[in-house]
Amino acid sequence: MGDMDFLTVNFQLAILFVTVIALTLRRFLSASKRSVTMGLNNIPGPPSPSWFKGNFQQVFNPDAWVFHENLAKKYGSSARLHGPYGAQTLYTCDSKAMHTILVRDQDMFEEDDGFIEGNLIIFGDGLISTLGHRHRKQRKMLQPVFSAAHMKEMIPAFHEVSEKLKDALTKRLHNHSPIQEVDILSWMGRTALELMGQAGLGYSFDPLTDEDSAHPYSKVIKELLPTMTRLQFWQFNVLPYISWIGTPSYRRLIVNLLPWRDLHHLRDMVDYMYHVAQTIYEGKKRALEMGDEAVVLQVGGGKDVVSVLMKENMRASAQDRLEDTEVISQMNTLIFAAMDTTSSAMAHLLHLLAQHCDVQEKLRQELMEAKRQNDGRNFSYEELNSLSYLDAVCRETLRLHSPASIVTRRACQDTVVPLHQSVTGIDGTEMHEVVVPKNASVIVSIYNANRNPDLWGEDAHEWKPERWLSPLPKALVEARIPGVYSHLMTFIGGSRSCIGFKFSQLEMKVVISTLIEHFRFSPSGRDSEIYWQMNGVTAPVVGKDTHPQLPMNISLVN
Numbered sequence: 001m002g003d004m005d006f007l008t009v010n011f012q013l014a015i016l017f018v019t020v021i022a023l024t025l026r027r028f029l030s031a032s033k034r035s036v037t038m039g040l041n042n043i044p045g046p047p048s049p050s051w052f053k054g055n056f057q058q059v060f061n062p063d064a065w066v067f068h069e070n071l072a073k074k075y076g077s078s079a080r081l082h083g084p085y086g087a088q089t090l091y092t093c094d095s096k097a098m099h100t101i102l103v104r105d106q107d108m109f110e111e112d113d114g115f116i117e118g119n120l121i122i123f124g125d126g127l128i129s130t131l132g133h134r135h136r137k138q139r140k141m142l143q144p145v146f147s148a149a150h151m152k153e154m155i156p157a158f159h160e161v162s163e164k165l166k167d168a169l170t171k172r173l174h175n176h177s178p179i180q181e182v183d184i185l186s187w188m189g190r191t192a193l194e195l196m197g198q199a200g201l202g203y204s205f206d207p208l209t210d211e212d213s214a215h216p217y218s219k220v221i222k223e224l225l226p227t228m229t230r231l232q233f234w235q236f237n238v239l240p241y242i243s244w245i246g247t248p249s250y251r252r253l254i255v256n257l258l259p260w261r262d263l264h265h266l267r268d269m270v271d272y273m274y275h276v277a278q279t280i281y282e283g284k285k286r287a288l289e290m291g292d293e294a295v296v297l298q299v300g301g302g303k304d305v306v307s308v309l310m311k312e313n314m315r316a317s318a319q320d321r322l323e324d325t326e327v328i329s330q331m332n333t334l335i336f337a338a339m340d341t342t343s344s345a346m347a348h349l350l351h352l353l354a355q356h357c358d359v360q361e362k363l364r365q366e367l368m369e370a371k372r373q374n375d376g377r378n379f380s381y382e383e384l385n386s387l388s389y390l391d392a393v394c395r396e397t398l399r400l401h402s403p404a405s406i407v408t409r410r411a412c413q414d415t416v417v418p419l420h421q422s423v424t425g426i427d428g429t430e431m432h433e434v435v436v437p438k439n440a441s442v443i444v445s446i447y448n449a450n451r452n453p454d455l456w457g458e459d460a461h462e463w464k465p466e467r468w469l470s471p472l473p474k475a476l477v478e479a480r481i482p483g484v485y486s487h488l489m490t491f492i493g494g495s496r497s498c499i500g501f502k503f504s505q506l507e508m509k510v511v512i513s514t515l516i517e518h519f520r521f522s523p524s525g526r527d528s529e530i531y532w533q534m535n536g537v538t539a540p541v542v543g544k545d546t547h548p549q550l551p552m553n554i555s556l557v558n
Contacts, residue, residue, distance in 0.1 A: 042431065072448040077419075093445040095420045102497075113239075128333055153303050159378045161208070181525075184350055184551075193205050193215065194208060225535045226539065229535045230262050341403040404446055405534055411436045450490065457473055485501055522553045524553050
């Protein structure tokens with residue numbers, strides 16, 4: 001690169017920097033000015049440690065658990081936080097407020113610009129990267145393939161993958177010692193990837209034979225969210241103001257020139273994910289063009305989510321049809337959403353069972369008794385859903401340890417948010433509603449909503465599967481939590497709720513039932529060093545090692 005080119009690039013970077021600062025200050029100073037007169041400022045909340053970042057770093061960081069717990073303990077179900085540049089943010093786990101934000105007035109509370117722009121760059125224009133009519137069109141196209149009827153057709157694929165996992169772990173135990181330490185997070189990630197591959201994409205990623213057979217995609221996905229977490233401040237507070245500048249090739253040049261390791265790592269992961277999705281899509285498209293015989297010969301026999309989606313898309317009207325790039329984006333979105341969240345949940349569940357041998361044994365007895373009654377066959381869809389203790393263990397894990405801890409929104413206009421639990425304002429008035437100004441941020445705490453002792457009881461912070469075997473507390477039922485699943489906010493609610501929550505539930509039940517029937521899980525010698533980080537999706541690490549992993553001892557039941 002010549003001197004003139006170097007100076008030109010530096011000048012462009014300088015202009016870019018000034019533009020970002022000017023636009024960011026304009027937005028946040030404007031939001032801050034409004035909030036002084038609109039009522040949000042009267043909600044109590046913690047002080048701001050920094051005018052530049054506000055409470056942002058306290059909310060969004062891998063060690064944020066204590067900060068979130070203290071918010072609920074000190075301020076109740078609603079609090080005011082300080083955003084960057086002095087902007088005000090509503091933080092809430094109030095049931096009526098959540099219903100207003102996520103369901104009743106969801107059109108007034110859109111995903112944050114940084115969330116949408118970041119997802120658009122990373123996953124493409126799929127379900128978690130679109131808004132308004134385009135989002136509704138995509139969801140309408142995807143909804144039928146996540147129905148209960150279609151889930152039943154996927155059961156054989158779920159059992160096939162789970163059996164491969166069982167065989168791999170059994171072989172390892174036979175070839176080594178009868179008790180082995182394994183990284184259960186890695187195996188759950190690989191299993192979730194293969195399940196979504198076969199049942200979701202009609203593609204096999206991983207034979208699940210041994211450690212060396214792991215597909216690189218599973219490692220990429222596990223590193224994606226920790227990297228995104230480290231870049232989160234810039235994604236939410238800078239990216240919306242620069243994503244439109246120049247052409248894609250120009251923005252790519254800027255990314256390449258910036259001496260930023262995490263950004264370059266994210267770039268390489270995005271390139272890899274898109275290449276894999278595009279390759280799978282082109283293969284499926286050729287099979288569909290060749291006819292039904294070619295489709296049946298593919299993995300999944302044409303019953304996978306993407307094959308069904310592509311067939312429906314071909315039959316759809318011109319106004320409802322998705323572009324090729326949208327279908328490819330759905331593939332990346334489905335892999336990410338299904339693999340990272342569900343593998344985290346399954347790993348956390350097994351970690352809890354290892355620490356609670358009595359619960360593990362009670363669950364094993366239920367599974368073995370059910371197998372005796374059905375002559376040892378694989379469980380059907382109906383049989384899985386009839387296993388009450390398995391269901392209780394899954395629900396309690398998803399309640400106490402939701403893979404995602406918060407969800408963010410941005411007010412599109414000045415609006416009033418009613419409260420189920422009133423708040424005593426800074427001026428002493430009792431507030432039954434709060435006026436949220438246009439462009440103000442809203443953070444819905446899944447973590448605190450699922451642990452609210454006023455609704456769940458004094459033992460809300462304890463892992464007790466038995467709570468689901470008795471009638472739920474009256475206060476919880478009357479609060480009308482707006483989540484799509486069992487009075488929980490784990491899969492949120494409204495039109496942007498998790499479309500694949502039934503897929504996730506089925507996956508958990510099939511995999512966990514297979515493993516518990518054949519293996520005993522116990523803590524490894526490093527269990528005291530395991531720490532679950534509060535990333536976009538919770539992830540376990542050991543000691544000072546930042547690479548997600550979860551060591552656990554396993555042995556055969558018989």
